[in-house]
Amino acid sequence: MSRLDLALKRLAEGCFVCAVHYPDEYAALQEADGRARAEAWLSAIGYRLARLDAEGAFFMAHAVVTAELRNRLRDELRTVRGKLEPVVGFMETLRQAQGRHPQIHAGDMLWESEISEAVRGSALLERRLLEMREIGGARVTDSAIDRVRRMLAQLQNDGYLVETNPTNKGYCVTGKIDYLYQLIGFIAENTTHLSDDAVTDQLGAQSRLDGALVPDEARAGGTAFSEPGADAAPDGNLRDGAGGDAAA
Amino acid sequence: MSSPIKDLLQILSRHADLVQSGLLDVVCSEADSSPAAIAALRQASALRPAGDEGWRLHPRLRDYLQDHLQLFPAFQSLAEIGSRIVQLGALWAEIGQVRQDADQEALAGLMLTLHSTVFDIVDSMERNLLLLQTLMSTRFGNVKTLQAKKSQNRYYQQQTATLAADLSRLAVMAGELERQASAWALEPLARFVRRNLLARLSVWQQGLSEMQTLIRTEIFRLREVEQRHQQLSRMDLLLRQQPGWRGFEADLSGAIPDFLLAARLPPLVAHAAPLDSEHAVRQEMRALARALPPKTPPVADTAPPKRYTRIIDAPRRAAATTATPAAQALERLARDVLAAGSAGLHLAAWRQRDAAALAMAPHVWLVFAVMALRGRGMRVELLGNEARTGEHFAHRFDDALARVAPSA
Numbered sequence: 001m002s003r004l005d006l007a008l009k010r011l012a013e014g015c016f017v018c019a020v021h022y023p024d025e026y027a028a029l030q031e032a033d034g035r036a037r038a039e040a041w042l043s044a045i046g047y048r049l050a051r052l053d054a055e056g057a058f059f060m061a062h063a064v065v066t067a068e069l070r071n072r073l074r075d076e077l078r079t080v081r082g083k084l085e086p087v088v089g090f091m092e093t094l095r096q097a098q099g100r101h102p103q104i105h106a107g108d109m110l111w112e113s114e115i116s117e118a119v120r121g122s123a124l125l126e127r128r129l130l131e132m133r134e135i136g137g138a139r140v141t142d143s144a145i146d147r148v149r150r151m152l153a154q155l156q157n158d159g160y161l162v163e164t165n166p167t168n169k170g171y172c173v174t175g176k177i178d179y180l181y182q183l184i185g186f187i188a189e190n191t192t193h194l195s196d197d198a199v200t201d202q203l204g205a206q207s208r209l210d211g212a213l214v215p216d217e218a219r220a221g222g223t224a225f226s227e228p229g230a231d232a233a234p235d236g237n238l239r240d241g242a243g244g245d246a247a248a
Numbered sequence: 249m250s251s252p253i254k255d256l257l258q259i260l261s262r263h264a265d266l267v268q269s270g271l272l273d274v275v276c277s278e279a280d281s282s283p284a285a286i287a288a289l290r291q292a293s294a295l296r297p298a299g300d301e302g303w304r305l306h307p308r309l310r311d312y313l314q315d316h317l318q319l320f321p322a323f324q325s326l327a328e329i330g331s332r333i334v335q336l337g338a339l340w341a342e343i344g345q346v347r348q349d350a351d352q353e354a355l356a357g358l359m360l361t362l363h364s365t366v367f368d369i370v371d372s373m374e375r376n377l378l379l380l381q382t383l384m385s386t387r388f389g390n391v392k393t394l395q396a397k398k399s400q401n402r403y404y405q406q407q408t409a410t411l412a413a414d415l416s417r418l419a420v421m422a423g424e425l426e427r428q429a430s431a432w433a434l435e436p437l438a439r440f441v442r443r444n445l446l447a448r449l450s451v452w453q454q455g456l457s458e459m460q461t462l463i464r465t466e467i468f469r470l471r472e473v474e475q476r477h478q479q480l481s482r483m484d485l486l487l488r489q490q491p492g493w494r495g496f497e498a499d500l501s502g503a504i505p506d507f508l509l510a511a512r513l514p515p516l517v518a519h520a521a522p523l524d525s526e527h528a529v530r531q532e533m534r535a536l537a538r539a540l541p542p543k544t545p546p547v548a549d550t551a552p553p554k555r556y557t558r559i560i561d562a563p564r565r566a567a568a569t570t571a572t573p574a575a576q577a578l579e580r581l582a583r584d585v586l587a588a589g590s591a592g593l594h595l596a597a598w599r600q601r602d603a604a605a606l607a608m609a610p611h612v613w614l615v616f617a618v619m620a621l622r623g624r625g626m627r628v629e630l631l632g633n634e635a636r637t638g639e640h641f642a643h644r645f646d647d648a649l650a651r652v653a654p655s656a
Binding site: 012013014016045047050051052059060061062065069070073074076077078079080081084085088089091092095100101102103104105178179181182183184185186187188190191193194 | 393394395473475476477479480481482483484486487488493494495496497498499500501504505506507508509510511512513515
């Protein structure tokens with residue numbers, strides 16, 4: 001079977017053909033001739049060849065957007081949580097484990113040992129992992145390190161990671177991750193849940209160590225959530241005006 | 249035969265390890281090398297003091313080595329050409345002065361220096377473009393973190409902006425120089441400037457512009473990466489803090505992003521029809537046949553079959569229909585109405601003359617007669633009573649006038 005045939009098979013299976021996960025198939029689609037043949041084949045069955053961005057993964061997309069398809073997509077977005085869980089939780093855990101220099105984009109390398117070490121050194125991450133119910137096959141007796149292993153395996157099964165170094169357990173992030181980021185970006189564009197305006201401090205006066213009152217406008221700003229890492233200073237005070245004054 | 253250049257190169261060669269160390273970092277006399285080696289290189293001006301105890305390599309020597317070995321450390325500055333452009337202008341102004349004095353020897357010396365300056369500018373520009381191309385193609389491969397990449401992007405964006413401004417100045421300066429050289433009959437110099445500067449300026453400017461575009465794209469990409477991290481974090485918080493959030497209503501009436509249209513074909517399920525001649529099928533059929541109950545032979549009945557007699561009832565006679573008194577009275581009424589013609593017949597008055605009609609209650613007879621006569625196509629008008637005391641209109645009737653319909 002030629003590389004292009006393999007690429008077409010992957011596309012038909014709904015895979016995202018990127019340079020990390022399917023290098024041969026990706027190379028076949030990168031060639032002008034291969035791409036033209038793929039487009040011709042897909043158009044013959046009512047689909048088209050699309051990419052996540054200019055250098056991103058190839059995938060098969062519907063060629064014609066019908067009213068029925070629009071309705072189906074609306075239904076899917078009404079229950080989009082199912083698509084986001086548990087990948088968002090896993091990727092956020094990996095991001096937090098990598099500290100100030102996260103590398104969770106297509107082509108970035110992850111090492112199980114580094115993630116495990118970070119989890120071992122952070123009680124917060126360890127608790128987060130132990131509380132995760134979405135990890136497939138997890139047992140009550142599993143340690144946090146076991147769960148790291150299971151989490152990476154699950155991400156690999158879902159196509160977000162590919163194991164490039166079996167000896168040292170090195171994983172490479174695939175191009176499918178762009179699909180997740182684009183989906184989250186789409187949600188951010190079409191809802192107020194992820195916008196900057198919706199991010200407000202929800203700490204009440206009772207939970208502040210300095211006992212300062214939270215300004216009314218800060219509380220009336222919205223019903224969303226706070227970002228612990230973004231809004232809270234290392235000393236526990238807030239970075240807004242009231243918190244700064246109180247801390248001073 | 250000994251010469252100062254040979255001696256210098258021999259010193260550098262003899263202390264190559266120390267030169268290599270100095271290329272990478274500041275060397276200390278105690279830790280890195282012997283004082284004798286440092287003293288020798290100091291004597292050859294290859295080392296310069298760095299702080300109280302350290303030594304660093306001569307900047308020109310470091311530039312040469314990095315240039316030759318294609319080493320691009322982080323935050324390496326682009327070769328500056330601004331000062332050389334100034335020098336070029338100053339030399340050209342001096343040439344103009346010397347030309348008026350007709351001092352050929354001084355003019356030749358100035359020309360030589362001007363040529364050298366132009367070559368320096370060309371070398372610097374070629375090196376700058378090579379450095380930028382290498383850095384862009386590897387996306388600053390010598391840095392590991394996102395913050396370092398951002399910092400490098402900002403640094404080289406500033407450097408390329410400065411270089412682009414210098415290039416613009418150089419274009420003006422070279423054009424003016426070439427024009428004046430042609431006017432002063434210094435055609436070789438004008439040709440030299442055309443070949444070495446003017447002919448390359450557009451290529452340099454185009455290359456630099458491409459580099460600036462790439463850096464801007466890279467900066468945008470890094471901002472996008474940071475935004476994605478932020479959105480991922482917020483999405484995670486949303487999912488954790490709002491367990492009831494399932495999704496959202498999206499307006500998909502316009503264009504739909506490609507990623508939402510991602511599709512997959514349904515998996516192919518093998519549906520092979522087994523042949524009866526296959527071994528496994530034969531085995532299965534044999535097993536099924538063995539599991540069947542044994543076949544019993546048919547047994548003949550000893551008793552004769554029971555016979556039944558079919559009895560068919562005689563057809564019923566039609567019952568004699570006898571008209572009721574009311575029907576008979578109706579027939580008589582119909583005849584009298586036909587006989588009365590267009591004058592009509594009051595049903596209440598006619599009832600008083602017929603015994604069968606009198607046997608029925610007056611209101612029952614009246615309704616019965618009205619409906620029956622209307623059914624026979626006769627015209628029947630209800631005659632209302634006078635309005636009673638307190639009533640504006642008559643609401644009751646006790647009589648009707650039947651007559652033959654005009655068309656009948």
